[in-house]
Amino acid sequence: MISLETYILITILSPLIVFLVTPLLSRNPNLRDLLGPLGGVISSYGAIEIMNAVLEGKIPKLDVLDIADGIKIGFEVTPLGAIFGLVASVLWIFAAIYSVGYMRGNQEKNQTRFYTFYAMAVHAALCIAYSGDLLTLFIFYEVLTFSTYPLVAHKQNELAQKAGRLYMSILVGSSVIFLLPAIICVWVLTGSLDMSKNGVLEGNLNPEYAPYLLAIFAFGIGKAALIPIHKWLPAAMVAPTPVSALLHAVAVVKAGVFTMLLILTNVFGIDFLSKTGASTWLIWLASFTLLITSIIAIYKDDIKARLAYSTISQLSYITLGGALASAMATQGAVLHIVTHAAGKITLFFVAGAIYVGAKMSKISELNGHGKSMPLIFLAFFIGSLSIIGVPPMAGSWSKFFLMLGAAESGHLFVLVVFSISTILNAYYLMEIPARAFFLKKDRDIKVKMPTLITIPIICTCFLTIILFFAMEPFQKLTSIMVN
Amino acid sequence: MTDIIIKNLPILVVICPLMMSLIVVLIPYNFLSWVITLSTTFITFIFSLLLYQEVYLHTSISYALGNWAPPLGIEYVIDKVSIVPIIIISLISFITTIFSSKIMPAEINSSSISKVYSLWLLAIAGLIGLVTTGDAFNLFVFLEISSLASVALVAMGGQKDKQGLVAAYNYLVLGAVGATLYVIGVGLLYGITGTLNLADLSKRIAEINDNKALIAGFGFMIIGIMVKAAVFPLHIWLPRAYAYAPSAVSVLLAATATKASLYILARILFSVFDISDTLIINTLQYVILPLSILAMFAGTIMAIFEKDIKRLLAHSSIAQIGYITLAFAIGTKASVAAGFIHLFNHALIKGALFMAITSMSFYINKRITINNLSGLGREMPITFVCFVICSLSLAGIPLTAGFISKLYIIKASISADGIWIAMLILASSALSVVYLWKMIEALWFHEGPKNLLIKENSLVYIPLLIITFLNIYFGLDASLVVNSSFEASEQLLGARK
Numbered sequence: 001m002i003s004l005e006t007y008i009l010i011t012i013l014s015p016l017i018v019f020l021v022t023p024l025l026s027r028n029p030n031l032r033d034l035l036g037p038l039g040g041v042i043s044s045y046g047a048i049e050i051m052n053a054v055l056e057g058k059i060p061k062l063d064v065l066d067i068a069d070g071i072k073i074g075f076e077v078t079p080l081g082a083i084f085g086l087v088a089s090v091l092w093i094f095a096a097i098y099s100v101g102y103m104r105g106n107q108e109k110n111q112t113r114f115y116t117f118y119a120m121a122v123h124a125a126l127c128i129a130y131s132g133d134l135l136t137l138f139i140f141y142e143v144l145t146f147s148t149y150p151l152v153a154h155k156q157n158e159l160a161q162k163a164g165r166l167y168m169s170i171l172v173g174s175s176v177i178f179l180l181p182a183i184i185c186v187w188v189l190t191g192s193l194d195m196s197k198n199g200v201l202e203g204n205l206n207p208e209y210a211p212y213l214l215a216i217f218a219f220g221i222g223k224a225a226l227i228p229i230h231k232w233l234p235a236a237m238v239a240p241t242p243v244s245a246l247l248h249a250v251a252v253v254k255a256g257v258f259t260m261l262l263i264l265t266n267v268f269g270i271d272f273l274s275k276t277g278a279s280t281w282l283i284w285l286a287s288f289t290l291l292i293t294s295i296i297a298i299y300k301d302d303i304k305a306r307l308a309y310s311t312i313s314q315l316s317y318i319t320l321g322g323a324l325a326s327a328m329a330t331q332g333a334v335l336h337i338v339t340h341a342a343g344k345i346t347l348f349f350v351a352g353a354i355y356v357g358a359k360m361s362k363i364s365e366l367n368g369h370g371k372s373m374p375l376i377f378l379a380f381f382i383g384s385l386s387i388i389g390v391p392p393m394a395g396s397w398s399k400f401f402l403m404l405g406a407a408e409s410g411h412l413f414v415l416v417v418f419s420i421s422t423i424l425n426a427y428y429l430m431e432i433p434a435r436a437f438f439l440k441k442d443r444d445i446k447v448k449m450p451t452l453i454t455i456p457i458i459c460t461c462f463l464t465i466i467l468f469f470a471m472e473p474f475q476k477l478t479s480i481m482v483n
Numbered sequence: 484m485t486d487i488i489i490k491n492l493p494i495l496v497v498i499c500p501l502m503m504s505l506i507v508v509l510i511p512y513n514f515l516s517w518v519i520t521l522s523t524t525f526i527t528f529i530f531s532l533l534l535y536q537e538v539y540l541h542t543s544i545s546y547a548l549g550n551w552a553p554p555l556g557i558e559y560v561i562d563k564v565s566i567v568p569i570i571i572i573s574l575i576s577f578i579t580t581i582f583s584s585k586i587m588p589a590e591i592n593s594s595s596i597s598k599v600y601s602l603w604l605l606a607i608a609g610l611i612g613l614v615t616t617g618d619a620f621n622l623f624v625f626l627e628i629s630s631l632a633s634v635a636l637v638a639m640g641g642q643k644d645k646q647g648l649v650a651a652y653n654y655l656v657l658g659a660v661g662a663t664l665y666v667i668g669v670g671l672l673y674g675i676t677g678t679l680n681l682a683d684l685s686k687r688i689a690e691i692n693d694n695k696a697l698i699a700g701f702g703f704m705i706i707g708i709m710v711k712a713a714v715f716p717l718h719i720w721l722p723r724a725y726a727y728a729p730s731a732v733s734v735l736l737a738a739t740a741t742k743a744s745l746y747i748l749a750r751i752l753f754s755v756f757d758i759s760d761t762l763i764i765n766t767l768q769y770v771i772l773p774l775s776i777l778a779m780f781a782g783t784i785m786a787i788f789e790k791d792i793k794r795l796l797a798h799s800s801i802a803q804i805g806y807i808t809l810a811f812a813i814g815t816k817a818s819v820a821a822g823f824i825h826l827f828n829h830a831l832i833k834g835a836l837f838m839a840i841t842s843m844s845f846y847i848n849k850r851i852t853i854n855n856l857s858g859l860g861r862e863m864p865i866t867f868v869c870f871v872i873c874s875l876s877l878a879g880i881p882l883t884a885g886f887i888s889k890l891y892i893i894k895a896s897i898s899a900d901g902i903w904i905a906m907l908i909l910a911s912s913a914l915s916v917v918y919l920w921k922m923i924e925a926l927w928f929h930e931g932p933k934n935l936l937i938k939e940n941s942l943v944y945i946p947l948l949i950i951t952f953l954n955i956y957f958g959l960d961a962s963l964v965v966n967s968s969f970e971a972s973e974q975l976l977g978a979r980k
Contacts, residue, residue: 068961165928181909
């Protein structure tokens with residue numbers, strides 16, 4: 001019988017081992033490229049076991065280091081963490097396979113460095129997922145930023161450098177200037193950095209100050225990409241597509257909204273928030289972000305830029321769900337982490353596939369090429385349906401819960417926001433397969449699609465459908481979380 | 484033999500660098516003079532570690548100089564309070580001496596190297612003496628020894644850049660003013676109490692109530708020391724002196740010089756005078772507290788707009804001194820302990836940052852300004868990584884020493900009912916991110932000159948690595964520093980409150 005501590009170690013250490021071993025295998029690319037998927041499988045195994053344990057009501061725990069006086073580093077898995085950990089580790093398998101196809105198909109330079117930091121970023125994301133207190137969370141939040149910088153600036157040209165600079169400035173700046181002080185505030189108010197299921201601030205914080213503290217947190221978590229600190233995400237799209245797919249649709253941004261949800265539920269507490277209305281302003285800001293970025297997305301011709309703005313808008317769904325401070329909306333927000341991850345990674349995979357296979361990156365160039373890459377565009381279509389929230393795709397569940405939550409919390413205008421946004425989603429996402437399948441081809445292009453790219457796309461595409469029917473464990477976890 | 488050493492430790496830590504400085508000046512070979520200096524600082528460091536052990540065995544060691552019993556004779560007192568700055572000074576001077584081996588000959592004419600090392604040891608002896616002595620006048624002597632030696636050291640920077648002479652002159656004049664004010668204060672107190680022994684002085688002051696001369700004496704002493712400690716707005720000698728001194732000297736001074744004076748400040752405020760006295764309470768609340776807060780912001784804002792990096796770091800030191808005096812000004816046991824924690828950690832942080840910057844300037848053989856910092860990080864990765872880690876430490880990021888000190892200062896200020904003080908600390912440390920990021924951005928993200936072909940020198944980066952490692956180590960295992968500081972503040976304030 002393996003203890004729960006060991007499972008935590010298995011999950012978080014396997015990407016770290018990949019990080020350490022990859023540079024040693026730079027002479028042997030085949031072996032090196034096998035490491036990622038292998039690490040993903042081992043890590044996912046641990047994550048699944050942890051999730052089962054959490055489902056049984058256990059709390060896996062691992063203390064690492066005691067610094068001084070209630071300041072410590074350690075892991076403790078919450079239901080929310082179990083979900084995020086599972087999403088990150090499972091999608092890492094597919095993203096790792098896809099990276100191999102993409103990097104080879106595109107003949108990118110410095111591949112060893114790429115895989116090395118890729119694994120490090122996954123490690124950081126998993127540590128965030130399982131972190132037991134705010135300090136551990138903050139440390140790995142920073143590690144994640146630093147480990148993704150070499151990936152964003154991978155191409156090392158001027159554009160990539162500039163993007164890397166913006167990326168670091170916003171993410172490091174916001175976290176150091178706002179997030180860390182906010183965490184210290186919590187430490188001072190409550191005397192510890194621990195979190196608890198029902199929040200720790202009730203009774204320790206004057207409700208009048210709660211919105212301000214929440215604001216410091218919300219603007220400190222740059223990774224959740226609320227307006228006006230969202231600029232780094234479109235900038236980060238200069239990175240190779242596997243990075244955009246796993247990190248800027250799953251690991252990094254989800255780490256952001258994960259942190260946001262954790263702060264809302266386990267630091268402030270849903271009851272405290274709904275009683276005091278401290279998060280009402282955040283509902284407005286998130287709604288605003290959600291609509292504005294959907295509109296901006298319509299005007300983006302670059303596929304990845306459009307997906308980036310779509311991601312920002314979908315992240316705001318999650319923040320909004322947390323800010324509504326109702327049990328149902330929170331459940332919806334958590335489920336949206338899962339469903340959006342599966343859907344958006346598919347879309348990014350497709351964007352990269354089109355680039356590798358046909359060297360196209362603009363939407364206006366896609367006219368009529370659906371027949372030369374039917375599988376790829378079909379996957380995009382299905383992924384889009386999931387994002388829009390059409391059954392039987394996974395995305396319909398989370399949207400359903402979010403809408404129920406909005407109704408439950410009494411913020412009815414949020415329902416309107418959701419409906420408008422759904423229409424906008426449909427408009428800007430459906431344009432891509434529609435152009436590909438229904439418009440006339442204006443030029444002929446030779447398409448060469450590596451198998452290692454097609455396979456992960458089909459897998460994640462199926463995942464969006466499977467998740468629709470297999471939502472139960474996730475839903476159970478979220479109900480453990482809110483009850 | 485060991486017995487004699489142990490018994491005489493309090494004087495050995497002072498006498499060892501003092502005597503050796505006289506020997507070093509006679510050595511004609513530069514390398515040999517460095518070796519002697521290095522071994523002297525090493526031995527002094529070992530002595531101070533032994534002293535640490537002794538202090539924790541006996542709580543407090545009193546050493547009568549020349550066997551003249553105090554309060555008539557000069558007394559050296561080592562207790563849990565003074566051991567903190569002793570360790571800081573001896574540790575930093577040892578590491579900086581290693582660091583100086585390659586840096587020093589690049590900036591100083593080879594004929595004056597042994598003189599520089601002589602002054603170097605003299606300054607160290609002065610600083611340690613300042614901390615160990617328990618006699619108000621002897622303290623003045625050491626204050627002068629250390630400042631005159633440092634002035635001469637700063638003036639050595641004039642060999643390369645004439646600004647060094649101006650800086651040294653400024654430092655000399657203001658230092659002399661500070662010392663004079665201090666000695667006037669000592670004179671007044673001597674006139675009232677008839678004693679120079681600090682412990683004795685404290686007893687007699689407690690018996691006097693409401694004496695105008697006492698207040699005047701106190702004022703003179705405090706202001707004199709505040710000049711030496713560069714407490715805002717008496718700091719104006721500092722940026723120039725740090726910026727134009729020879730590189731290795733900047734590192735030594737930045738990490739140690741003001742720390743000794745800050746310790747004296749705490750000593751006078753809390754142990755010579757009585758913290759429950761309204762005079763001290765008012766001084767803390769209406770003078771030192773507002774000045775510290777001003778220092779935090781003024782120093783940081785000046786650093787943000789500064790282009791010359793050594794000056795930038797010097798401005799940032801002023802802000803950091805502000806944190807320490809702020810912690811003292813709050814005046815509770817926890818806050819004074821937090822002040823001592825930051826005293827120690829800031830020596831490590833600022834020492835390391837100055838070391839990183841001066842080694843960059845050594846590699847490219849130019850003064851470092853924000854413009855020629857461009858792209859240097861890519862050319863010298865080891866130095867850059869150390870610089871980033873220590874910047875994070877200065878900004879107070881978890882896992883570094885700076886985080887621990889910031890945390891304790893904030894905690895202490897909140898438990899003393901000063902939420903707004905905590906907010907100000909957070910705001911000022913958030914502002915410090917601006918200038919730190921400015922440097923890191925230039926170092927890594929800006930396009931720099933190509934083909935510099937820089938090879939990092941191991942004698943230059945090993946001391947940097949050591950001190951960076953200490954920054955991380957004391958961020959991970961803070962118990963040693965935290966406990967020693969709490970013991971220190973317990974001893975300093977315990978008898979009183």
